[in-house]
Amino acid sequence: MVRQSTGLLFVLPALVVLAMLIAYPVFYTGLLSVTDQQGAFVGTNNFAAVLGARATPQAFWNTLWWVGGSIVFQVILGVATAVLLNQNFPGRGIVRSVTLIPWVIPGIVAATTWAWMFHTEFGIINYMMTAPGLIEAPIGWLSNRDTVLPVMIAINVWKLFPFVAIMVLAGLQSIPNDLYEAARVDGANFWHEVWHIMLPQVRPVIVAVTLLLVIWGLNSITIIYAITRGGPANLTLITPIQIFRLAFESFQFNQAAALSVIFFAVTIVVVFIYIRYLASSPAEAK
Amino acid sequence: MGAVTIRDVRKNYGSVAVIHGVSIDIADGEFVILVGPSGCGKSTLLRMIAGLEAISGGEIDIGGRVVNNLHPKERDIAMVFQSYALYPHMTVEQNMGFSLKLGKVSKEETRKRVTAAAQILGLEPYLQRYPRNLSGGQRQRVAMGRAIVRDPQVFLFDEPLSNLDAKLRVQMRSEIKALHQRLKTTTVYVTHDQIEAMTMADKIVVMHDGIVEQIGTPLELYDRPENMFVAGFIGSPAMNFLPGRIDQGAFVADDGTRIPLNPLPPAAEGARVTLGIRPEHFRLDPEGIAAKVVTIEPTGSETQVSAQLAGQDIVGVFRERLSTAPGADLRVSLDLNAVHLFDAATGKRLVA
Missing domain, CATH: 3.40.50.300 (P-loop containing nucleotide triphosphate hydrolases)
Structure with missing residues (x-):
C-alpha cells in the first residue's frame, strides 16, 4: 500500500497543524480534568467537585435561558428585519448599513456602553422612563434578580440580530421575482408571500445561522463578563463564565478542565441533535 | 364571460x-x-x-x-x-x-x-x-x-x-x-x-x-x-423585398429588371414602391428572370436557394430537386397573384 502512505505524506503538514492547534488542547484538557495540581491521577474527583458545587446547576440553567432566549429573539427580530430591508423604500441602502452597526461594534465597547445606559442612577434608560412618568422609581436593572438576565439577553440580541438579518436578507435576495409574481397571481397577499414563499425559501439559511448562534451563545463570555462578571449572586453566571472564573480567578485549572469536558459533551449532543433533526429534514428542493 | x-x-x-x-x-x-x-x-x-x-x-x-x-x-x-x-x-x-x-x-x-x-x-x-x-x-x-x-x-x-x-x-x-x-x-x-x-x-x-x-x-x-x-x-423564410418603381403597369427594379404586374397596381405612375414576394412564390421558368445562385440548401422535401435577383439578395423555396450549382444562373418567374406592393416611403400595403 505504497500509494496510500504517499497520500498521507501530502496531508501530513495540515494534520500536524490541526493536531497542535486542536487535538493537543483537547487532549490536554482531558488530561487536566483527571489529575490534580501536582499532575497525579485523581480519577473522577474533579468532576465530583464541580458537579457538587452549588453554582454548577444554576450556571447550567442560566446558560439554557441565555442561549434559548437569545436565539429566539435574534432569529425573530433578524428575520423580520431582513423581510423589511428586502422591501423597496427610499434610503434602503443607508438603513441596511446602519442595521449592521451593532454587529460591527466590538463586544467590550457595546457591553460597557450598555452597562452605563442601564445604570440605576445615571443611566439614560431609567432617565427616559422616569422623566415622562412611565415608572415612578428608577429600576436597578443590573441588580434586580428578575431583570438582570433578561437585560443581558436583550443586549446579546441587539448585538447579533443584524448578523441574522444580513444572512437572511442575502437568502431573500436570491429568490427569483417570478415566484412572488406567481404567488400574487395565485391570490397571495404580503403575509402569504412571507409565510409561503420567503420563509420556506430561506429556511436553509435560518437553520445554518441558528446553529452558529447556538455555538456562539454557548461560548459567549464578553457581554456578561464585562457587565456583571456573572453576578449578582450568580444570577447571570453561565457555564463558560464559571469555567473562566474557576481557571483564571480561582486557579482551579483541573476543576475548570473537568467542567469544560462536561460542557463539551453536552454541547456536542445539542449540536448533533440539532443537525440530525433540523438541518437535514425534508427531502425538498433547493 | x-x-x-x-x-x-x-x-x-x-x-x-x-x-x-x-x-x-x-x-x-x-x-x-x-x-x-x-x-x-x-x-x-x-x-x-x-x-x-x-x-x-x-x-x-x-x-x-x-x-x-x-x-x-x-x-x-x-x-x-x-x-x-x-x-x-x-x-x-x-x-x-x-x-x-x-x-x-x-x-x-x-x-x-x-x-x-x-x-x-x-x-x-x-x-x-x-x-x-x-x-x-x-x-x-x-x-x-x-x-x-x-x-x-x-x-x-x-x-x-x-x-x-x-x-x-x-x-x-x-x-x-x-x-x-x-x-x-x-x-x-x-x-x-x-x-x-x-x-x-x-x-x-x-x-x-x-x-x-x-x-x-x-x-x-x-x-x-x-x-x-x-x-x-410573418412567414419563414422571410418575404423578399425588391425596391423599385411603377412604370406603365409594370414594376421596374432599381437595376432595370422589369416585372409585369397583374392586376394593375393602384399606385401612381412612377411612384417608388417595394415589391414583396414570398420564397415559395417563385417558379422555375425558362422564360423568367435570371437569378445568380449563391447557395443551395436541400432539406429533402424542398430546396431552399439563396440567389441574386434584380440586384437584391433573395431566398426562394422550390418543391423540385434542383440540379444547379452556386454561381450558375437560375431562371425564375414570380407568381403574380402572390405579389405584394408596399409604398416605399410609408411601408404600407398598396391595395389592388
Whole structure:
C-alpha cells in the first residue's frame, strides 16, 4: 500500500497543524480534568467537585435561558428585519448599513456602553422612563434578580440580530421575482408571500445561522463578563463564565478542565441533535 | 364571460414610453397570440393584463369589468411564466393547489380539482414529487396545471415554450392547443416565435416598438400583410423585398429588371414602391428572370436557394430537386397573384 502512505505524506503538514492547534488542547484538557495540581491521577474527583458545587446547576440553567432566549429573539427580530430591508423604500441602502452597526461594534465597547445606559442612577434608560412618568422609581436593572438576565439577553440580541438579518436578507435576495409574481397571481397577499414563499425559501439559511448562534451563545463570555462578571449572586453566571472564573480567578485549572469536558459533551449532543433533526429534514428542493 | 378589451393602453417608465396606445378586442374563448421581436412591448402588455405592471394610460377590461386598479388576485386570471415559477418547496400537488388553499377552498374540493387537472395533463404519477425532480416538459405541465385548477376567466402565457428543446416545443404546442379546444378558456399568449403564433392562434396581434402593426387570423396576416414589417415578420423564410418603381403597369427594379404586374397596381405612375414576394412564390421558368445562385440548401422535401435577383439578395423555396450549382444562373418567374406592393416611403400595403 505504497500509494496510500504517499497520500498521507501530502496531508501530513495540515494534520500536524490541526493536531497542535486542536487535538493537543483537547487532549490536554482531558488530561487536566483527571489529575490534580501536582499532575497525579485523581480519577473522577474533579468532576465530583464541580458537579457538587452549588453554582454548577444554576450556571447550567442560566446558560439554557441565555442561549434559548437569545436565539429566539435574534432569529425573530433578524428575520423580520431582513423581510423589511428586502422591501423597496427610499434610503434602503443607508438603513441596511446602519442595521449592521451593532454587529460591527466590538463586544467590550457595546457591553460597557450598555452597562452605563442601564445604570440605576445615571443611566439614560431609567432617565427616559422616569422623566415622562412611565415608572415612578428608577429600576436597578443590573441588580434586580428578575431583570438582570433578561437585560443581558436583550443586549446579546441587539448585538447579533443584524448578523441574522444580513444572512437572511442575502437568502431573500436570491429568490427569483417570478415566484412572488406567481404567488400574487395565485391570490397571495404580503403575509402569504412571507409565510409561503420567503420563509420556506430561506429556511436553509435560518437553520445554518441558528446553529452558529447556538455555538456562539454557548461560548459567549464578553457581554456578561464585562457587565456583571456573572453576578449578582450568580444570577447571570453561565457555564463558560464559571469555567473562566474557576481557571483564571480561582486557579482551579483541573476543576475548570473537568467542567469544560462536561460542557463539551453536552454541547456536542445539542449540536448533533440539532443537525440530525433540523438541518437535514425534508427531502425538498433547493 | 371572459372577454378582454384593451383600449388605448399605454405604458411609460418615467418619461420613456414603451407602449404607445394599444387597442385589442379579445372575444370570450378566443386564443390570441401577441407576437413581435424582443422589446416590442408584448410581455409588458401581458403583465399589465395580469396586474403585475401598472397601467400608465387607457383601460383594460376583463369579463366586463375594468381592472386597471385591481390586484392580480382580484382579476380572475391565471398565468404561466416563462421560467414556470413553480414553488420549489412544494410538491406538484401543493403547487397546483396553492391558489385554492389561499382562496380558502375546502380540502376535498381542492383535491378533486387538482386530481382532475392532473388527469388532463397526465401528471397523476408525479403529484407527490418536487419540481426539481421533474423534466422540463413536466414542469411546463405543472405550470399549466396550476392555471387550470383555478378555472379562471383568462389564461395568460408568457413565452411558455422558450425553455424547452425543439422537439418538446412542437409537442407542447399541440398540447396547449388541444387544451384550449377542450377548456375553451380565453387565452392570451406571448411569443417571439412566429411559427408558434401561426400554428396555435385564432388571432394574431403583431406588435413592434410599442404599437400594434396588425391584428388578424394567421392566414390573413400571411396573405395580406398591411405593411412591410408584418410581411417580413410573418412567414419563414422571410418575404423578399425588391425596391423599385411603377412604370406603365409594370414594376421596374432599381437595376432595370422589369416585372409585369397583374392586376394593375393602384399606385401612381412612377411612384417608388417595394415589391414583396414570398420564397415559395417563385417558379422555375425558362422564360423568367435570371437569378445568380449563391447557395443551395436541400432539406429533402424542398430546396431552399439563396440567389441574386434584380440586384437584391433573395431566398426562394422550390418543391423540385434542383440540379444547379452556386454561381450558375437560375431562371425564375414570380407568381403574380402572390405579389405584394408596399409604398416605399410609408411601408404600407398598396391595395389592388
